[in-house]
Amino acid sequence: MSTMIGVLGGMGPLATVDFVEKIIRQTPAEKDQDHLPLLVHSVPQIPDRTAYLLDNQASPLKALSHGVRTLANAGVGCIAIPCNTAHYWHPDLVEISPVPVLHIAKACSDRLVQQSVRSVGLMATDGTLKANFYAQQLEQRGIALTLPDESLQRQIMAGIYQVKAGNLAEGGALLDKCVDAFLAHGLERVILGCTEIPLALEHIDSSNLAVGVDATDALAEACLHWYQQAQTPH
Amino acid sequence: MSTMIGVLGGMGPLATVDFVEKIIRQTPAEKDQDHLPLLVHSVPQIPDRTAYLLDNQASPLKALSHGVRTLANAGVGCIAIPCNTAHYWHPDLVEISPVPVLHIAKACSDRLVQQSVRSVGLMATDGTLKANFYAQQLEQRGIALTLPDESLQRQIMAGIYQVKAGNLAEGGALLDKCVDAFLAHGLERVILGCTEIPLALEHIDSSNLAVGVDATDALAEACLHWYQQAQTPH
Numbered sequence: 001m002s003t004m005i006g007v008l009g010g011m012g013p014l015a016t017v018d019f020v021e022k023i024i025r026q027t028p029a030e031k032d033q034d035h036l037p038l039l040v041h042s043v044p045q046i047p048d049r050t051a052y053l054l055d056n057q058a059s060p061l062k063a064l065s066h067g068v069r070t071l072a073n074a075g076v077g078c079i080a081i082p083c084n085t086a087h088y089w090h091p092d093l094v095e096i097s098p099v100p101v102l103h104i105a106k107a108c109s110d111r112l113v114q115q116s117v118r119s120v121g122l123m124a125t126d127g128t129l130k131a132n133f134y135a136q137q138l139e140q141r142g143i144a145l146t147l148p149d150e151s152l153q154r155q156i157m158a159g160i161y162q163v164k165a166g167n168l169a170e171g172g173a174l175l176d177k178c179v180d181a182f183l184a185h186g187l188e189r190v191i192l193g194c195t196e197i198p199l200a201l202e203h204i205d206s207s208n209l210a211v212g213v214d215a216t217d218a219l220a221e222a223c224l225h226w227y228q229q230a231q232t233p234h
Numbered sequence: 235m236s237t238m239i240g241v242l243g244g245m246g247p248l249a250t251v252d253f254v255e256k257i258i259r260q261t262p263a264e265k266d267q268d269h270l271p272l273l274v275h276s277v278p279q280i281p282d283r284t285a286y287l288l289d290n291q292a293s294p295l296k297a298l299s300h301g302v303r304t305l306a307n308a309g310v311g312c313i314a315i316p317c318n319t320a321h322y323w324h325p326d327l328v329e330i331s332p333v334p335v336l337h338i339a340k341a342c343s344d345r346l347v348q349q350s351v352r353s354v355g356l357m358a359t360d361g362t363l364k365a366n367f368y369a370q371q372l373e374q375r376g377i378a379l380t381l382p383d384e385s386l387q388r389q390i391m392a393g394i395y396q397v398k399a400g401n402l403a404e405g406g407a408l409l410d411k412c413v414d415a416f417l418a419h420g421l422e423r424v425i426l427g428c429t430e431i432p433l434a435l436e437h438i439d440s441s442n443l444a445v446g447v448d449a450t451d452a453l454a455e456a457c458l459h460w461y462q463q464a465q466t467p468h
Contacts, residue, residue: 013272020247020254020274020276030399030400031399032278033278036247037278038277042274043238046267165264
């Protein structure tokens with residue numbers, strides 16, 4: 001069985017780099033050879049996920065499926081997708097993938113259970129909110145979820161697209177205020193449920209990172225667990 | 235013709251991330267879709283390059299060739315290798331690759347010509363020094379090269395292996411002193427000719443980055459040029 005992990009990335013490219021770096025930093029390693037074998041498909045020429053979900057524009061499913069097939073044909077043993085919104089198509093990709101496809105909201109919700117968190121807010125794209133998979137994963141675990149109101153959600157989206165345009169400082173400042181707005185509701189934690197968010201908050205060295213739950217980091221941890229299990233002889 | 239760029243990485247994994255980030259930062263982009271399509275083979279289970287070249291240990295050529303074939307079979311249009319030492323096998327990989335394989339020392343030397351540099355020092359692994367390709371590329375361009383003496387080279391190697399072990403602060407401090415030692419010889423610039431070196435100096439925010447010539451960054455620029463030419467209709 002292959003222990004190489006496929007990363008279906010490019011959504012966006014910097015978030016993919018952030019994800020790979022989070023795998024590396026969580027890996028106990030003393031030399032190159034101790035690190036996880038990865039094949040990273042970072043092909044950003046994929047129709048915008050949120051634009052499809054909200055404005056009925058071109059679907060990214062064909063491009064996502066092509067990425068899964070490229071990774072599977074190249075011999076990966078499982079696939080991770082460092083883009084929350086793309087998980088709208090997770091059921092479709094599981095259908096065509098010959099190898100397991102990890103789920104970012106499952107990884108993130110598992111981490112919340114480990115930390116005994118009972119109430120969270122969710123910062124994510126309009127597309128992820130519409131897809132509703134975070135609500136499902138959290139409900140299964142009995143964790144109360146608060147969604148942003150329309151005005152706050154507009155600010156979150158503005159921040160995310162600033163990051164995608166390379167404006168990390170501006171995007172980070174906007175997103176940081178959004179975390180504050182959530183905390184004003186008395187929530188314990190806030191899920192950073194779009195891969196652009198943690199990298200922007202890290203860029204501005206935000207103190208809100210301590211109350212944020214980094215979905216990218218949780219998926220990186222799930223990769224490490226998968227790799228350790230795949231290496232264990234049966 | 236495919237415009238996807240294959241990255242033969244994992245040597246080390248953090249240096250591969252640094253390389254991809256340098257491609258992203260040099261790309262004029264306003265949205266995800268403007269970025270370069272990449273397939274990154276970051277499989278660090280490759281025998282140590284320098285250990286083979288100096289101590290006659292296992293050769294990495296088989297693993298490198300496997301990586302090239304994996305990338306080519308997945309449909310990349312060219313390949314870049316963000317590891318200087320691995321370029322010892324560049325002629326062998328060119329031989330088996332159906333697509334062009336860029337050369338990091340060529341990219342770096344081209345940058346020195348653009349900057350009208352006439353004299354440089356070289357910080358690299360023992361293996362890269364033995365392989366001698368920097369000396370060849372620089373001689374062709376009439377740039378004078380100064381190599382470190384034995385004692386300085388030992389310090390450079392110690393710094394590089396600290397970085398590979400994840401000790402970026404310690405490695406960075408060691409490597410920073412090595413740049414100082416080179417500059418004491420009156421050289422204009424120092425080639426950061428091992429991919430671990432620029433990332434360590436960036437980690438400690440070294441002022442020596444201004445006199446260093448970042449080979450990783452030069453290779454990233456060569457990728458961008460290749461992509462822009464590949465997109466131009468003939």
